[in-house]
Amino acid sequence: MRFSAMLCIVILTGWGGSSAAPADDATGPASQPPKDGYSLLNPTPQWLLRSLNTDRPSVTEGPFTVDAGHIQWEMSLVEYTYDYDHGSRTDGYSVAPFNARIGLLNNLELDVILSPYLNIYTRSRTRSSHLAGIGDTQVRAKLNFWGNDGATTAFGLLPFVNLPTGYDGLSNHHVEGGLIVPFAMQLPAKFAVGAMAEFDINRNTANDGYGFDFVHSITLGREFTEQLNVYIEYVGVAPVQTGKTYLASFDTGLTYAITENVQVDLGINIGLSRHANDFTVFSGLTFRI
Numbered sequence: 001m002r003f004s005a006m007l008c009i010v011i012l013t014g015w016g017g018s019s020a021a022p023a024d025d026a027t028g029p030a031s032q033p034p035k036d037g038y039s040l041l042n043p044t045p046q047w048l049l050r051s052l053n054t055d056r057p058s059v060t061e062g063p064f065t066v067d068a069g070h071i072q073w074e075m076s077l078v079e080y081t082y083d084y085d086h087g088s089r090t091d092g093y094s095v096a097p098f099n100a101r102i103g104l105l106n107n108l109e110l111d112v113i114l115s116p117y118l119n120i121y122t123r124s125r126t127r128s129s130h131l132a133g134i135g136d137t138q139v140r141a142k143l144n145f146w147g148n149d150g151a152t153t154a155f156g157l158l159p160f161v162n163l164p165t166g167y168d169g170l171s172n173h174h175v176e177g178g179l180i181v182p183f184a185m186q187l188p189a190k191f192a193v194g195a196m197a198e199f200d201i202n203r204n205t206a207n208d209g210y211g212f213d214f215v216h217s218i219t220l221g222r223e224f225t226e227q228l229n230v231y232i233e234y235v236g237v238a239p240v241q242t243g244k245t246y247l248a249s250f251d252t253g254l255t256y257a258i259t260e261n262v263q264v265d266l267g268i269n270i271g272l273s274r275h276a277n278d279f280t281v282f283s284g285l286t287f288r289i
Helices: none
Strands: 071-085 088-095 098-105 108-114 117-123 128-133 137-146 153-163 176-186 191-203 210-223 228-240 247-257 262-271 279-288
Touching: none
Parallel strands: none
Antiparallel strands: 071 088, 071 098, 071 279, 088 117, 098 108, 108 137, 117 128, 137 153, 153 176, 176 191, 191 210, 210 228, 228 247, 247 262, 262 279
């Protein structure tokens, strides 16, 4: 899901892409029974599930994990990306890209991220190209250190690896990886702020070695009703020895909770820097089982 730049700012009662669950009281979830004994094979009971916290629709990841023994499916129904640069126009479609989040322990989850079908068409006055097929696969673990079940702040770590499963030109055919460090904080008046630092080891544009990308974001979100949340975000990507230039985007969107376990969203990411995609629009769905 990286048609647009990789950095964000989110807002929602836990932010647009990642909702910060409200504390049970001023001191946090002290009255909640311990949940450390639950696991993938011993699922957390429904009455103990934390509020639905998603890693979409924003680019910014959240520090909250899925409860043990449960699966959270987060997907775009469709994403459309448009870019026009020096007489060359690119139209990109991503159909049903998803993040399957599997709760292993109370504070640990396994994620599998895949774009099953990408369709990218680029054309200019002199030539055109067309790429279509499956994208690369990302596998990662998310570990929450605090704030999972309601607190003023929350913090986590997400190590990940990108596997070159993409078709033809949709992949550089090399393994990549990195580390994401997400943080969230509750604010008064139903606002929440979050930040993400991401350290990527990526192939360079010449595809003859590796470089480093520093992805950073700041997020602000607000809960307007129990169902409706809105977010804005800034995303930046600073390259080091990759042959790329700095990318920046402004993103905004909303989420609407249909039930405690089902949420829909829509949004737009707008490129701010010259080489960022002009815009990406999307709508999506999250459900937990």
